Amino acid sequence: xxxxxxxxxxxxxxxxxxxxxxxxxxxxxxxxxxxxxxxxxxxxxxxxxxxxxxxxxxxxxxxxxxxxxxxxxxxxxxxxxxxxxxxxxxxxxxxxxxxxxxxxxxxxxxxxxxxxxxxxxxxxxxxxxxxxxxxxxxxxxxxxxxxxxxxxxxxxxxxxxxxxxxxxxxxxxxxxxxxxxxxxxxxxxxxxxxxxxxxxxxxxxxxxxxxxxxxxxxxxxxxxxxxxxxxxxxxxxxxxxxx
Amino acid sequence: xxxxxxxxxxxxxxxxxxxxxxxxxxxxxxxxxxxxxxxxxxxxxxxxxxxxxxxxxxxxxxxxxxxxxxxxxxxxxxxxxxxxxxxxxxxxxxxxxxxxxxxxxxxxxxxxxxxxxxxxxxxxxxxxxxxxxxxxxxxxxxxxxxxxxxxxxxxxxxxxxxxxxxxxxxxxxxxxxxxxxxxxxxxxxxxxxxxxxxxxxxxxxxxxxxxxxxxxxxxxxxxxxxxxxxxxxxxxxxxxxxxxxxxxxxxxxxxxxxxxxxxxxxxxxxxxxxxxxxxxxxxxxxxxxxxxxxxxxxxxxxxxxxxxxxxxxxxxxxxxxx
Numbered sequence: 001x002x003x004x005x006x007x008x009x010x011x012x013x014x015x016x017x018x019x020x021x022x023x024x025x026x027x028x029x030x031x032x033x034x035x036x037x038x039x040x041x042x043x044x045x046x047x048x049x050x051x052x053x054x055x056x057x058x059x060x061x062x063x064x065x066x067x068x069x070x071x072x073x074x075x076x077x078x079x080x081x082x083x084x085x086x087x088x089x090x091x092x093x094x095x096x097x098x099x100x101x102x103x104x105x106x107x108x109x110x111x112x113x114x115x116x117x118x119x120x121x122x123x124x125x126x127x128x129x130x131x132x133x134x135x136x137x138x139x140x141x142x143x144x145x146x147x148x149x150x151x152x153x154x155x156x157x158x159x160x161x162x163x164x165x166x167x168x169x170x171x172x173x174x175x176x177x178x179x180x181x182x183x184x185x186x187x188x189x190x191x192x193x194x195x196x197x198x199x200x201x202x203x204x205x206x207x208x209x210x211x212x213x214x215x216x217x218x219x220x221x222x223x224x225x226x227x228x229x230x231x232x233x234x235x236x237x238x239x240x241x242x243x
Numbered sequence: 244x245x246x247x248x249x250x251x252x253x254x255x256x257x258x259x260x261x262x263x264x265x266x267x268x269x270x271x272x273x274x275x276x277x278x279x280x281x282x283x284x285x286x287x288x289x290x291x292x293x294x295x296x297x298x299x300x301x302x303x304x305x306x307x308x309x310x311x312x313x314x315x316x317x318x319x320x321x322x323x324x325x326x327x328x329x330x331x332x333x334x335x336x337x338x339x340x341x342x343x344x345x346x347x348x349x350x351x352x353x354x355x356x357x358x359x360x361x362x363x364x365x366x367x368x369x370x371x372x373x374x375x376x377x378x379x380x381x382x383x384x385x386x387x388x389x390x391x392x393x394x395x396x397x398x399x400x401x402x403x404x405x406x407x408x409x410x411x412x413x414x415x416x417x418x419x420x421x422x423x424x425x426x427x428x429x430x431x432x433x434x435x436x437x438x439x440x441x442x443x444x445x446x447x448x449x450x451x452x453x454x455x456x457x458x459x460x461x462x463x464x465x466x467x468x469x470x471x472x473x474x475x476x477x478x479x480x481x482x483x484x485x486x487x488x489x490x491x492x493x494x495x496x497x498x499x500x501x502x503x504x505x506x507x508x509x510x511x512x513x514x515x516x517x518x519x520x521x522x523x524x525x526x527x528x529x530x531x532x533x534x535x536x537x538x539x540x541x542x543x544x545x546x547x548x549x550x551x552x553x554x555x556x557x558x559x560x561x562x563x564x565x
Contacts, residue, residue: 053430075426079432084430093420104431
């Protein structure tokens with residue numbers, strides 16, 4: 001296996017000081033693969049991705065990206081390193097047009113912006129057709145595609161996706177996840193948090209299962225798909241490493 | 244007849260000065276979502292700064308710099324900007340209501356400082372010794388007021404054009420993006436703290452410009468001019484006119500100032516004598532009712548925010564209506 005692009009080692013983090021949600025969580029994201037984080041409600045999945053994205057303080061542990069320590073960097077600083085975070089909701093600017101949303105994301109692209117915009121419109125023709133419409137008028141699935149397109153506009157090496165299929169129809173959810181698969185095929189690494197376990201396990205390469213803020217088990221997604229332990233962890237019948 | 248015309252010029256000058264202030268607040272609140280509850284402090288910093296820098300030497304308080312008027316006005320704007328920068332660094336991490344409370348506190352502190360620090364700006368007696376520019380040539384009468392109105396009107400138009408360009412620029416879109424969702428903006432590599440500070444300082448410099456013109460018009464400023472009442476009035480103008488729309492901000496300034504003036508006149512003329520004693524309070528009730536009514540029935544104001552789409556060189560405008 002290639003060296004991980006992102007390495008999380010023993011991270012403890014939470015929203016309030018001295019009240020950690022995550023305890024000693026570790027994971028590794030290989031390049032050009034989809035790494036999936038799943039777990040029951042309250043497992044700390046979104047907390048973990050927010051801690052990596054620099055939105056929550058990390059009280060212990062270390063996060064490295066391509067060998068550099070990025071622990072504690074702000075979200076906007078991470079973007080400059082090649083890491084882009086796509087929030088679960090409110091990930092587009094509804095009062096701006098689709099084109100303005102993309103222009104905003106392309107501001108740092110400089111002279112490469114027109115070419116990058118053209119590539120994005122090739123990749124998302126539905127957005128190109130509606131580029132002058134307000135983003136708030138888009139359907140849920142199209143909003144997620146716009147959010148992904150905005151993330152891609154920053155030319156990331158790693159995209160952190162927090163439940164991109166949340167609130168979407170099964171068909172739209174499938175399309176969004178398949179698009180993530182395509183991006184990984186193009187060389188973008190993806191760390192994906194999902195509630196849509198079955199669909200996500202079919203598309204991901206590797207999967208980590210969290211419960212109660214701790215690592216439970218991890219392994220190739222294909223192996224975990226039929227693993228009965230996954231169901232037991234979801235039902236709360238099994239915990240690994242709980243105190 | 245000349246009396247009515249003279250009064251209209253006086254009214255339009257004051258309304259135009261207030262319109263500049265409302266434009267400054269609109270950049271902060273309408274475009275960026277910064278709830279500045281201390282508008283009057285930045286307005287006051289501009290007024291005090293201009294008069295202290297441009298005035299003649301006075302015993303008992305700071306002054307006597309006698310700067311060339313445009314430099315004094317720029318100095319007043321810089322004073323407002325500097326104060327906004329310091330206040331912004333300390334408070335802009337706060338959101339909405341907390342930011343409003345913190346900035347309101349700054350305004351109260353500013354008024355108290357001006358009222359009590361006699362060495363600085365004359366205390367309760369205010370800043371003395373300022374002479375309006377070109378007074379020697381134009382006198383103090385109607386001609387001067389007409390001249391000053393034209394100057395203020397030109398500055399209002401220039402401020403409006405500057406802000407319209409700013410709002411339509413990529414920076415303007417960034418302001419709206421941050422107003423809408425800071426986390427999403429951050430995830431695209433933007434630093435909201437820095438951009439919020441830039442918008443806060445720029446808006447406050449415009450408030451300082453309005454304050455400088457106000458102080459110039461009356462050739463005097465005292466703590467009575469920097470009471471929270473003015474913050475309340477300027478906010479009312481923006482809410483009624485339409486937050487996020489520069490034309491709405493100007494329209495609101497003229498409308499509310501007109502309503503304020505008219506209600507004062509009507510009360511003094513038609514209300515019973517014992518009610519006239521409370522004219523100011525009654526005006527507040529009336530204006531407060533207008534604000535509540537607007538927020539209930541037309542929260543977007545008379546002229547709602549417009550979405551300006553500029554692509555391939557051809558601007559197109561649509562209503563926002565979220």
